[in-house]
Amino acid sequence: MYKIMIADDEGIVIDALKFIIEKSFGETCQVRSAKTGRSVIELAESFRPDIALMDIQMPGINGIEAMKEIRKTNKDIIFIVITAYDKFDYAREAVGLGVMEYVNKPIDRVKITRLLEQAMERINGERERRSNDLRVKEQLATATPIVESGFIYSVLFRQNYVREVSQFKDLLGVTEDSGFMMVIEYDAQKETGTLSNTVDLSVQMYKNDVRLRETIKEFFPAVIGPQMANTVILFVPCARCPAEQEYEQRIQVIQKARQMARKLQDIVDARFRVGIGSVKSLEDAHTSYTEAVSSFQFSSGSVAHAGDLPLSCGYEEDYPVETEKAIFECVQRGDVAGTVAESNRFFEWMSGKWQEDPQDVRLKALEYVLWAERISYRNGGRTYHFASRRDYLSAVLSAPTLEELRIWFLQKMRAAAVNLTESREKNSAGLIKQAQEYIRAHFARDLSLDNVSRQVNVSPYYFTKLFKEETGQTFVEYLTSIRMEKAKTLLNTTDKSMKEICTAVGYSDPNYFSRSFKKNTGETPTEYRGKRWT
Template identity: 25%
Template sequence: MLKIFLVEDEVVVREGIRNTLNWEENDFIFCGEASDGELAYPLIQKHKPDIVITDIRMPFMDGLELSRLIKKEMPWIKIIILSGYGEFEYAKEAINIGVTEYLLKPINGTELMKSLLKVKENILNERREKANIERFKKEIQEYEEDEKRRIFYDLVNNSQPLGSILERGNELNLKLSAVVYNIILFTIDHTRKNHRETMQLNAVNRELKQLFDISEDIIKFDLFMDGMALLLKGNSLEDLQRKQEYYINRIREIMDNYKGISYFGGIGVAVNRLGELSRSYHEASRAFSYRYIWEENLILDSSAISKTRELLRRTNRLNMDNIVKLDKRKVEIFLKSGSKEDVSNFVDEYLQSIGSENRNSILFRQYVVIDMYSIVAGFCKEIGIEDYELEKPLHNENQYSRLITDFNNTKDYIKRILEKAIELRDNITTKEYNDIVSKAKIYIQENFCREDLSLNQVAASVYVTPSHFSAVFSQKTGQTFIKYLTDLRMNKAKELLKFTDMKTSEIGYAVGYKDPHYFSYLFKKTFNCSPKQYRNSIKKREDSGCFNS
């Protein structure tokens, strides 16, 4: 029910309005009254009515001044002005203030209630429209995140014209233009073991989101299970460096508050053109790939890699007595989560610290070849793959001699078997993902008419977590879950509009929308015409130009 507040200095008129109108029968609540604007204003602030009825001429504070105050502080309140004066200037000023209705006295109860019902309908329509917009925004949030990802990958791969990318960015309120840029790739450990760790992870994500959302200097792109990309913008190289240091320090401060969550970051190189972001991304990716090698809780600058390598060479020269320092666990971890693109950097860095004395040792090279093959073959067996698909080091004597006579040959062999193992792993994963998506599509097809159908429910039906399902579904279909579901529902609605005589409200309900207003809103948002317009256009001719078919 809508709340009504009355401001009228004439007692007889005020009592007449309050006592003679059927408030409850028309879904109104008479919540208060006052004899002038000065007395009314604090009461209106307290009760926050939906509609204020006020006389225009009152002592102390008139209706126009009261209307100005109300519209400034509480712009959603609708105002009906009652005036015994028909002068144009009063009406014009009332319109400028934002008054909804301007009624001339004397006015009877029937006319006032008619005006109130008209204003009530406007309020309800505005609320429905606002609710529809908010719901639509919520539903397309996932789509917008997916489009942001696409924009990022198009930028760093130079796969689309820059003008087109900038236009797409503007549609999402992404201000991409700057003087200089850099990219930071960042990930945190998402493997939670208990409720407390899950709560910590959620808190970290909230703090990071707040940090990145408060400034236009940095744009966050969610890269699914690979973490996030941060596009840092500056007005000069010095300005960019200051901002980079600030954000890295803030990230570290946030992460240090959550000791149980590990992280790793890779910093690229500064560039002064969007078209050169591929170079920044490449360097950031190179630094980021060292998460498989170096310690956790590090944000690594790509420019520091060569210096760190040299330091490691000087301080960690190995020999056959301490060869165990080549940590096999790092290889096993890399095989489980690394990519083919990371193999070269991983192998180079993994073998970097062994020292020239070991690189020149045939015995060492024999050890590394056999050991690496053993690790990779064990991994293949673990995921159900026979090792006959791997290049065996002892296939024949000539091959084995070639592998160990030169350190580069040894290193190239290790890269080949790692790449092959990851390829085989990805083939299995692709099949599993295809099965997940196929089953999910069947479930969606069978349940799209349920209004409460959600990503969480579909993910549960295929036995994966919602975040994992969201990533897999988008990667395999090229659409977010909500976009896929909405397109399916809208196309089903078009079929029913075209081939049945069902009412629009019935069709909306049949495709999963109990609220007919929201269904019509979403249909128009999708096809640029209402369901009724679409149906009428079919009767005139097939596929009229008012919609996208």
């Protein structure tokens, strides 16, 4: 249905245009008309036409001024201007207003019909665009919580961190590389200081999920994770502020959080508490999360901020915190060169500042080595032996100079990173080798990814990722290649039927076997066997 408004002070013109529209478009158009500039403006406000056939010279407010007023309240209306020959200058001004086209009187039925068809095509295109936009928004409304949950998961658990977080940032439009974590807890029992979840409340929370998300985003530009038990985890992107502005920023965040908690309570009849971590880089967001969770233990109020509580460790002014952090991140990644470089940088700082206190330097070196080895043991799948560090204390204490202590220190730090990498590679390679042996021994069975991953005791998801990294092939590609090689052997060396060979290499459907064979070799099994006799 298209709404068409006719604006002309001549009744005969209005009648003629109505006749043309009715004959050309029938009941697909709803037509209204007005004869003065003022009545046209009023009609446009109430009728909301899609198309307006406008005369320029009308009593009172002329057509040009009327179009300006109508355009203010109806941005999408399409104007077609109708004018006499001697009103050419007016027509040019009308075109400047964004009018689709103008026509001269007397009215030409064919031209009017053609212009209306063009206008309708434009309307249809705009309606389709809006419909597509709404569809995309609807899809985004469904997908955004999933993407946001993925972002929270990657930040907290640091799985494929660098690649995934970058992708999530692009999808969600997050531009900051820092921010703070926020944890919202809720409970039906408002009279107690502790929180206890109830099934009924969880159902209410899930039913009101959209409203809760919208409310949270009224106060914070947050990435919102899923509801888990009686908590919701958020990440609020923001830039780090100078130390002298940290207090003001903290007060503003707390005030907003208190207002948010009250508004959430209006939606769901429950008690809400908000724990807030300090601003950290994305790489350290998990630390901010830990602070947010820990803040509940130190406060029974509706909002608890880590900055108000004794949750973190302070350092002396020139202590190289970032270097310390970099050392153990390199160890965790198995970055041998990075571990050695950052460890050497830290030792230079120690030996430079504390050369008059060598015992403190020795103690710190030993502490770092033990810490690095703990990471190596916990993340590399190595076996810990109680007496494996028997000579460490004597080596540290007996080093005659700080330079010799440095050599020992760097060797041990390097070994921690190397051992972690080698253990991971050995474990991965051993696991995949075991899987390949199982596949080669059982390819004739109805073998699935789940069968093989269960055999090596890892999840199908992790097995798929690891198998591709180690072999360069997917599980299906590898299994198919084994089956095809066996099929070739049987075709070349036996007189078994195609059905027998099909079964012997793990296929139950001869047609599927034939298609798969041709896809992988370029020939059907019959064509391949035929070469045996040529």
